[in-house]
Amino acid sequence: MKKCSKKKILFITAFPPNEQTAGQNYSMNLINDLSSTHQVDIIYWGYEKHSISKKIIDRVNVLKEYSVNMKVLSIIWSVILFLFPFFTVRFNLAALGYIHRIYKHYDILYFDFSQVFVYSLFLSHSCKIMMCHDVISQKYTRDNRFYIYKWWINNSEKRLLNTAKRILCFSEKDRSLISTNEKIVEVVSFYIDNKILDIQLETLGLGSFFCFYGAWNRNENLSGLLWFINKVLPLCDSDIVFKIIGGGMPLDVKKIIEKKRNISYLGFVENPYSIIVQSKALLAPLFSGAGVKVKVIESLALGTPVIGTNIAFEGIMRVDYANNKNAQVLFSSAENMATLINNFQISQKEKVDIRNTFLSKYGSRKFIHMMNL
Structure with a gap:
C-alpha cells in the first residue's frame, strides 16, 4: 500500500x-x-x-x-x-x-x-x-x-x-x-477495542444473567428498555437475572428498576466488556433509530449472542455457529422474547465459536488506509 x-x-x-x-x-x-x-x-x-x-x-x-x-x-x-x-x-x-x-x-x-x-x-x-x-x-x-x-x-x-x-x-x-x-x-469499519480483543474467552466462566448496554439518555435505548420492563419482564422466570450497563439513566427510571427484584442498574462501568462477555446474551429491544448498533458488534466480538429486533441487526453480517444457529436472535413480540429468554442456552464452546466466526469476517477497512484513494 x-x-x-x-x-x-x-x-x-x-x-x-x-x-x-x-x-x-x-x-x-x-x-x-x-x-x-x-x-x-x-x-x-x-x-x-x-x-x-x-x-x-x-x-x-x-x-x-x-x-x-x-x-x-x-x-x-x-x-x-x-x-x-x-x-x-x-x-x-x-x-x-x-x-x-x-x-x-x-x-x-x-x-x-x-x-x-x-x-x-x-x-x-x-x-x-x-x-x-x-x-x-x-x-x-x-x-x-x-x-x-x-x-x-x-x-x-x-x-x-x-x-x-x-x-x-x-x-x-x-x-x-x-x-x-x-x-x-x-x-x-468500527475499531474493535483492545479491551475486547485481549479477553481470553476460553478461560472465563459463563454467567447465568442477561445484560443491556447503552447510553440511556438516548430515547431509542430508553424506550426499548421500558418496553422490556413493562411487557417482557413480568413474563420471564423469576430466577433469571438482568443487568443494565451504561450511563445517563433518568432518575425516575432508576426508581422503577430499584423496585424490581431481578433486574439491576450498574450505571457507567469502566470496562463493560468484562460483564458482557460473561452474560448469556445481550438484549437489544430497539424499535427506532438508524445506523449500525455498535453494542451488537462488540457483543458478537465477545462471543455473546444478541436477542433483538431487525433494527438492532441492520447493517451487520449474519453470524452462524454450531450447526447453523444464528447469533442474532430475532424476536417478534413480548411473549416471544420472554420465551426465548426463559429457554435460552449457550455454552462456553459456542461463545468461542461465535467470537472466532465474527472476527474472521468483520472488516478492517479504516479511513487512514483510504486517504490516498
Missing part, C-alpha cells in the same frame, strides 16, 4: 471525542489513528457531563469548544438556511467565522456527525469528507412524530451531503440509503 504523506487535518466534530458513547469512541479511536502520522486539529461542541478524552488531548491541537444552540436559535437558523433543525443545533456565526479564517491551511476538512455538516455549505475546499454515523432521513422518518417533515429532512440531508467530496458510513445498508449526485460513498 502506498504510504500517505503527512497531512494537516481539520477535524470538526459534534461531540467531545471520548469513550462514553459508541460514536464518540469511534471518533476518539480515529483521531488516535490519524494523529500517529498526521497533524490533527480539533474543533468540537460540548455535551453535558462529557469531556474530551485524555487519550488524545496531548496528541492533537484542540482549537475551539463551542456550545449547542438553544432550541429557539436552532429553529431560527433552520428557517434562514432552510434546513431541518437537527442540522442547525450546532451552527453559529462565531464558529463559522473562525473556521472560515483557517480552513484553507488544511489538506483535509473532516466533518464528524451530521450535526456539523452545515459548515460545509460555506467552505470551498478540494477535500471535504463527511462521516455519517447515522442516515438521518432514516432515523427521523421511522418516528411517526416526524413523518410530516419527511421531505424537509431528506432534502436537508441530501443538500448537505452533496457538498462533500467523499462520504463515509458504517455499512453497505447505509451506503445504499445515501442518495447523492456522483459522490464517492465508502464503508469503513
